[in-house]
Amino acid sequence: MKIIQFYRNETQLIKKAAKQHRDAQRQLYEKHAPKMLSVCRQYIRDVHFAEEVMLSGFLKVFMNLHTFKFEGSFEGWIRRIMIRESISFLRKEKEVFFTEDVQKYTEASWDHINIELEVEQIQELIDSLPNGYRMVFVLYAIEGYKHKEIASMLGIAESTSKTQLFKARKVLQQKVNQQNKKSNGTIKI
Amino acid sequence: MAPLKFEDSIKEKLEQRAITPSRDSWEQLANQMDILEKKKKYSNIRWYAIAASVMGIFILSSVFFNTKNTSVSIDPQVVDASNEELKETKSKQLVEVQNTKQESNIEETVMIVNPKSIQKKIEVVSGLDKDVISQKNTEDVASLAVKENKNHRIVEIADSLGSIQENQEIQIAGTLISDDNVAGVVAQIKELQKRDADVTEDEINELLLKAQQQMATQEIIQSNTVSASALLLDVETELDETFKNKVFEALKSGFKKVKTAVAEREN
Numbered sequence: 129m130k131i132i133q134f135y136r137n138e139t140q141l142i143k144k145a146a147k148q149h150r151d152a153q154r155q156l157y158e159k160h161a162p163k164m165l166s167v168c169r170q171y172i173r174d175v176h177f178a179e180e181v182m183l184s185g186f187l188k189v190f191m192n193l194h195t196f197k198f199e200g201s202f203e204g205w206i207r208r209i210m211i212r213e214s215i216s217f218l219r220k221e222k223e224v225f226f227t228e229d230v231q232k233y234t235e236a237s238w239d240h241i242n243i244e245l246e247v248e249q250i251q252e253l254i255d256s257l258p259n260g261y262r263m264v265f266v267l268y269a270i271e272g273y274k275h276k277e278i279a280s281m282l283g284i285a286e287s288t289s290k291t292q293l294f295k296a297r298k299v300l301q302q303k304v305n306q307q308n309k310k311s312n313g314t315i316k317i
Numbered sequence: 318m319a320p321l322k323f324e325d326s327i328k329e330k331l332e333q334r335a336i337t338p339s340r341d342s343w344e345q346l347a348n349q350m351d352i353l354e355k356k357k358k359y360s361n362i363r364w365y366a367i368a369a370s371v372m373g374i375f376i377l378s379s380v381f382f383n384t385k386n387t388s389v390s391i392d393p394q395v396v397d398a399s400n401e402e403l404k405e406t407k408s409k410q411l412v413e414v415q416n417t418k419q420e421s422n423i424e425e426t427v428m429i430v431n432p433k434s435i436q437k438k439i440e441v442v443s444g445l446d447k448d449v450i451s452q453k454n455t456e457d458v459a460s461l462a463v464k465e466n467k468n469h470r471i472v473e474i475a476d477s478l479g480s481i482q483e484n485q486e487i488q489i490a491g492t493l494i495s496d497d498n499v500a501g502v503v504a505q506i507k508e509l510q511k512r513d514a515d516v517t518e519d520e521i522n523e524l525l526l527k528a529q530q531q532m533a534t535q536e537i538i539q540s541n542t543v544s545a546s547a548l549l550l551d552v553e554t555e556l557d558e559t560f561k562n563k564v565f566e567a568l569k570s571g572f573k574k575v576k577t578a579v580a581e582r583e584n
Contacts, residue, residue: 148354150347157343162335169336179338183346190350247330254327269324270331304323 142202146193153190160203161186164210170266171214173255178214185213211271215281218259245307253303261296268293501528 144152164185168178189206196205245253254262263282267273268289273281275289282289505524 148350153350154343154347157346161338161342165336165338166331166334170331175336178336179342182338183342183349186346187349187353191353245326245330247334250327250330270328272328 138202139198142193142196142198145190146196148190157186160206163203164206167207167210168214169251170254170270171211171263172217177217181213181217182210185210188213207271211267212281215263218263245304249307253300256303257296257299261292261299264289264292265296265300 141152141155145156161182165175165179165182168182168185169175172178172181185206188209196202254266257265264278267278267281268275275286275293278284278289279286284292506521
């Protein structure tokens with residue numbers, strides 16, 4: 129009963145927010161903002177810039193809420209807007225470079241990973257990647273987009289997307305291996 | 318498979334993560350939304366204003382051009398009356414009948430003036446060419462000014478029976494009057510004058526109306542069979558005509574309208 133009521137409430141909330149009711153908009157914002165900030169943070173290293181991007185994303189959400197047809201999940205709809213905003217931000221900053229060299233790649237040989245990485249460590253690993261690698265890696269590995277979709281979103285060739293992913297994995301592998309060696313070198317209790 | 322497991326674990330952990338935004342983030346967002354909504358409102362009002370002004374210009378221009386086209390080009394002329402003083406106060410009638418022929422746009426002006434010691438000044442003024450015919454007649458009576466003119470005329474008749482001070486403009490619609498009818502009416506007036514010293518206005522009006530009716534019936538009788546298609550065409554053209562053309566047709570047609578203008582002057 130609670131779930132049904134919750135769903136009903138959110139639908140009503142969305143409809144009210146679409147009519148520019150500030151209270152309804154605030155409730156939606158407070159519900160989804162933390163997760164969306166996390167999404168933006170995956171792409172943008174600086175949390176303050178990530179928050180600005182999140183706010184501009186929510187502005188677009190509320191201005192275009194009347195176009196939401198309740199066909200999929202509302203969170204998924206907002207998430208897509210946030211991803212597009214993050215990519216636009218990085219393009220505006222002109223920090224995104226994609227190497228067009230196409231090369232055959234082999235599966236990266238991951239050493240056995242026996243350490244549990246904390247979220248902050250994972251984020252650090254992702255932040256250490258160049259912007260181009262990071263965007264492709266996050267879109268593919270975390271968001272679950274296919275190379276064709278990533279290519280159209282970023283305006284690159286499908287082969288470039290695959291290359292970027294390969295290189296991202298290689299860099300991550302090296303860093304994880306380094307961390308693994310460090311952690312193996314010390315005794316963890 | 319290792320990378321996939323590693324990537325899956327990354328995905329799982331990052332999806333569970335939530336970062337609390339700053340406290341004033343909602344205020345910032347609300348302010349931005351207010352600004353955006355105001356901008357939208359003003360742009361909508363601007364578009365409505367532009368659309369309304371365009372519509373207004375369009376309507377005004379259409380009204381302006383329509384009034385220009387439909388205005389009847391009448392060029393009235395004021396004619397000075399003669400300054401003869403009237404001895405008699407009662408009989409001061411001027412009757413004018415404007416004749417128009419049916420076939421061609423000919424307008425004839427027939428003026429019958431109450432005789433006695435009258436100085437009449439009849440001026441027939443046309444719209445384009447101002448022909449002035451003045452006659453002085455101290456005795457009798459009917460002065461007939463016939464003029465062929467395709468334009469609409471304004472005839473001003475000055476009553477010289479009284480102390481004519483004013484000028485009058487008279488628009489005359491046409492009826493078909495033949496010379497014979499005019500002479501007949503004049504003769505009737507003469508007879509009346511012989512009987513009575515004064516010829517009243519009503520009597521003259523009656524005579525004129527009778528003459529007009531006679532003329533109209535004569536025309537109808539003389540005309541050939543009425544054709545249905547001609548009548549339909551007539552009706553259609555009547556509907557389509559502009560106001561100006563309607564006025565012209567009304568004046569010219571002898572069958573459809575009979576108008577008399579009687580100038581009365583007060584002494």
